[in-house]
Amino acid sequence: MSETGKKAVVLLSGGLDSATALAIAREQGYACHALSFDYGQRHAAELNAARRVAESLGVAEHKILPLSLDAIGGSALTDEAIAVPEEGGEGIPVTYVPARNTVFLSLALGWAEVLGARDLFVGVNAVDYSGYPDCRPEFIAAFEALANLATRAGVQGERFRIHAPLIEMTKAEIIQAGQNLGVDYGLTVSCYQADSEGRACGRCDSCRFRAQGFAAVGVPDPTRYRDD
Numbered sequence: 067m068s069e070t071g072k073k074a075v076v077l078l079s080g081g082l083d084s085a086t087a088l089a090i091a092r093e094q095g096y097a098c099h100a101l102s103f104d105y106g107q108r109h110a111a112e113l114n115a116a117r118r119v120a121e122s123l124g125v126a127e128h129k130i131l132p133l134s135l136d137a138i139g140g141s142a143l144t145d146e147a148i149a150v151p152e153e154g155g156e157g158i159p160v161t162y163v164p165a166r167n168t169v170f171l172s173l174a175l176g177w178a179e180v181l182g183a184r185d186l187f188v189g190v191n192a193v194d195y196s197g198y199p200d201c202r203p204e205f206i207a208a209f210e211a212l213a214n215l216a217t218r219a220g221v222q223g224e225r226f227r228i229h230a231p232l233i234e235m236t237k238a239e240i241i242q243a244g245q246n247l248g249v250d251y252g253l254t255v256s257c258y259q260a261d262s263e264g265r266a267c268g269r270c271d272s273c274r275f276r277a278q279g280f281a282a283v284g285v286p287d288p289t290r291y292r293d294d
Contacts, residue, residue, distance in 0.1 A: 073097045073183035074229075075174045078128070080115030081256040082276055083232055086240050087189035088123055089247040090231045099181060100128040101174050105166070106136025106144050111264035115255040122250055131173060140164045143258060150258045152269040159197050159271065161258055167200035168209070175213050175226065184219070184226050191232035191240060206230045237279025245285070252288035265292040 074096035076088045091098050102116040113130060120128040139145040141163040148160055167190070174186050190201035199205065210228040214220035232240050244251065256276045257266035266273050268291045280287040 071182075073099060073126070073178075073181055074185040074187055075099050075101055075178040075181065075183050076125075076187040077170055077174055077189065078102050078116045078120060079189070080112035080117075080119060080254060081189075081272075082237075082244070082251055082254050082279075083189035083191055083240060083256075084116075085119045085123070085189075085249050085251070085254050086244040086247070087187045087229075087231060088119065088125070089244055089249045091185075091187045091229070092123055092125075093247055096185060096187075097126040098123070098187075099177065099183065100125045101170075101177060102128070102130045103133045103170060103173075104130055105133040105163075107163075108143055108146065108150075109255065109258055109260045111260045111262060112255045115253060115264060118253040119249075122253055129177070133169070133173075135163060135166065135169070138164065150267075150270050152267075157197070158199065161271065162198050165200070167198075167205070171209050171213075171228070175217065178226065179217050179219050184224055185229060186213075186226065187229045187231070189232055190230050191235055191237075201233075203230070203233060206233070236282075237275050238282035241279045241283050241285070245283075250288075252290075256289075261292055263290075265290045267292060 074091050076091050076098050078084045078100040100120045136144040142148040142150045142160040143163050206228050213226040255264045256272045258270040258272050259267050266289050
């Protein structure tokens with residue numbers, strides 16, 4: 067149950083991490099307003115997953131905003147000419163989408179101000195931390211500072227808080243936390259190149275990290291995989 071007037075905007079991709087972040091926000095008593103983006107991602111099946119997760123966890127409202135980041139490209143997730151890697155590498159991976167979390171959080175911030183919400187939740191975590199610059203604690207802290215400088219609510223003393231509850235957690239810890247909160251991970255899609263039915267490839271980084279997390283916890287992996 068949420069407390070009267072206690073609202074949060076939660077970024078919801080439809081994947082394992084964002085579903086867990088949503089469950090944590092709900093457990094903390096927030097009326098959750100989930101925000102997803104149709105940004106031209108090749109793994110568009112995640113939007114159907116986001117709808118399922120939002121319904122399952124009982125959000126107050128769920129918006130899916132169109133956002134054509136594929137018009138910019140520069141990522142294996144938005145440009146069909148760039149292959150999704152199926153082996154780990156060093157440095158920032160080609161699955162990094164330029165400025166994605168900055169853009170997503172900015173739009174979430176705008177909606178939060180309209181709603182009168184002062185809390186935003188994002189499911190960045192320690193696994194992403196090593197590769198993606200916009201998943202680091204420094205980024206979250208910097209965006210929170212920006213939020214309080216760039217908004218009417220912020221300059222009037224109504225401070226925004228950016229919550230990244232998973233940022234220091236491993237995939238196994240995230241899965242365990244979500245299980246404790248009743249998250250049905252069978253509803254989620256994490257694969258970078260899932261097919262139209264939401265079936266995972268089982269080979270990309272996201273699939274491997276997810277499978278390793280379930281194995282570490284010692285519970286069955288509910289992911290649906292393609293036959294190939």
